[in-house]
Amino acid sequence: MGRRLAWTLMSVTVTTAVALTDGLLAPDTILVGLLVLGPLLACVRLDALPTAAVGAYALSLSVLLGPVNHIWGTSDHLVRLTVLAIVTGLCVYCAHVRSSRERALAKVARVAQEAVLLPISAQIGHVRIATRYRSAGKDTLVGGDLFDVANTAHGVRVLIGDVRGKGLAAALIAAHTVRSFRHAAYTEYDLTGVARYLDTTLAGQLGDEDFVTAAIAEFTPGQVTVVNCGHHPPLLLDRPARLITPPESALPLGLGSRPEPRQVSLQSGQRILFYTDGLVEARDPDDRMFELETHAAHLGGLVSLDAALDDLLKRLDAHADPAHADDDVALVLCETTDHIPPHHDTRRHWVSAGHRPNLLGHHRP
Numbered sequence: 438m439g440r441r442l443a444w445t446l447m448s449v450t451v452t453t454a455v456a457l458t459d460g461l462l463a464p465d466t467i468l469v470g471l472l473v474l475g476p477l478l479a480c481v482r483l484d485a486l487p488t489a490a491v492g493a494y495a496l497s498l499s500v501l502l503g504p505v506n507h508i509w510g511t512s513d514h515l516v517r518l519t520v521l522a523i524v525t526g527l528c529v530y531c532a533h534v535r536s537s538r539e540r541a542l543a544k545v546a547r548v549a550q551e552a553v554l555l556p557i558s559a560q561i562g563h564v565r566i567a568t569r570y571r572s573a574g575k576d577t578l579v580g581g582d583l584f585d586v587a588n589t590a591h592g593v594r595v596l597i598g599d600v601r602g603k604g605l606a607a608a609l610i611a612a613h614t615v616r617s618f619r620h621a622a623y624t625e626y627d628l629t630g631v632a633r634y635l636d637t638t639l640a641g642q643l644g645d646e647d648f649v650t651a652a653i654a655e656f657t658p659g660q661v662t663v664v665n666c667g668h669h670p671p672l673l674l675d676r677p678a679r680l681i682t683p684p685e686s687a688l689p690l691g692l693g694s695r696p697e698p699r700q701v702s703l704q705s706g707q708r709i710l711f712y713t714d715g716l717v718e719a720r721d722p723d724d725r726m727f728e729l730e731t732h733a734a735h736l737g738g739l740v741s742l743d744a745a746l747d748d749l750l751k752r753l754d755a756h757a758d759p760a761h762a763d764d765d766v767a768l769v770l771c772e773t774t775d776h777i778p779p780h781h782d783t784r785r786h787w788v789s790a791g792h793r794p795n796l797l798g799h800h801r802p
Contacts, residue, residue: 441483448479448491456498464507469499469517473524480528480535488532492525557586562593564656565772567742569750571715572765581607581649582713582767585615587622591655594622594631597711597769598651598668598690613642614649614690628653628664632696636666639691648689652711656773661703664696669717673701674708678730681709705775708736708745715766716749719757727756742770 452475459468476492483491499521503509508517557568566586581600586593596618600607614635621634631653639649650668654661663671663681667689670680687696703709710733719727732752736745746768753766 441487444482445479445487445491448475448483449494451475451478452491452495452498456502459502460505464505467506467508469502469506470520472496472499473521476525476528480532483532484536485529485533489525489529492521492528496521496525560774561586561588562656563658563774564593565742565774566595567746567770569746569768570765571750571767581611582715582765583611583615584711584767584769585618585622586769587619589623591626592657592662593655594628595654595656595711595769595771596622596651597713597767598649599713599767600649601647601689610639610643610647610649614639614651618653628655628662628698629696632664632666632690632694636690636692636694640693643691648691650689654709654711654771656703656771659703660700661709661773662698662700664698666690666694666696667692669712669714672710672712672729672733674710674733674736678733678736680730703773705773708742708770708772710736711769711771713765713767715764716753716768718764719753719766721756727753732756736770742772746770 452472455468455471455474459466459471462468472495475495476488479488479491496518499518503514506514508514557566559565559567568584570582570584581602582598583600584595584597586595596615598611598614600610600614602610617635617638618631621631625631625634632651635649635651643649648667651666652663652668652671653666654663654671661681663683664687665683666687670682673679673681681699681701683699684697688694712729717727717729721727733749736749740748749768750766
């Protein structure tokens, strides 16, 4: 059940409860004035139209309660109806103003986040890539999940990360992390150097309790190298699927992270899934977490990368109601290939298979 639907039901329920109580206590006690609680509750979260509907429902009940309270046609009843109508009109106006401001802020937030997480090419070097980014809900305008890809002289380097916290502060840290990666990916010789550069740079920007978990990968012909800074390990879609765990645990970025690299051999066509905790920590009504290795087994099949991620998100939605999700989800699915299109210009291929991903990462040629 969506949050807005739940809020609508609560507003209607409160209005109905007031009317029923008034009917049971009449004519000794008149509670018609309390019917304003319905539209007042509605305007806090709902748009103008549903708020007006709740207000109209409250007015109807107020009219019906007139004979019950033996005040039908009296000046007292007329005054009560007039006050309820005025309050309902004010509630509708407040709901309209609030909704308009929320939509304006949402547009600003989307533009700001898209400025940080720009589209990724469908193929970069010898790696095919698909990405998804989904906010926890409509009320979540900006978040701290991030990813990026760089085609460097050392190989195709991939970053995925998650900033502790939510909202604008987390988004600002995410922007700084991506910006630092775009510099380090091209200037640092190996992934250990990239991680240390990010750690040092972020340490001067984070608060005492802030940090960024991250996994950084480098694809070269025949293998992938991964360093993990307190992040969920990538999933190699082999038979069976297995996690690429680090040799030793390392602290998140900003806390003195010194990760050790892990190298894994890859064959052409093999896929690796990078993800944030919004995927694996999603819980069903029985409080069971999403079993990634079970659900992700199909990702190594013959379906396209975009179709594979769409199917994975459908499985996530079936596991946990997205209306009650409390964390963003970022996904990066990579597939190695021996085929590199001639004169491949990654700047001109931001759309894969006619599908424009949402809030995707950035590539610099």
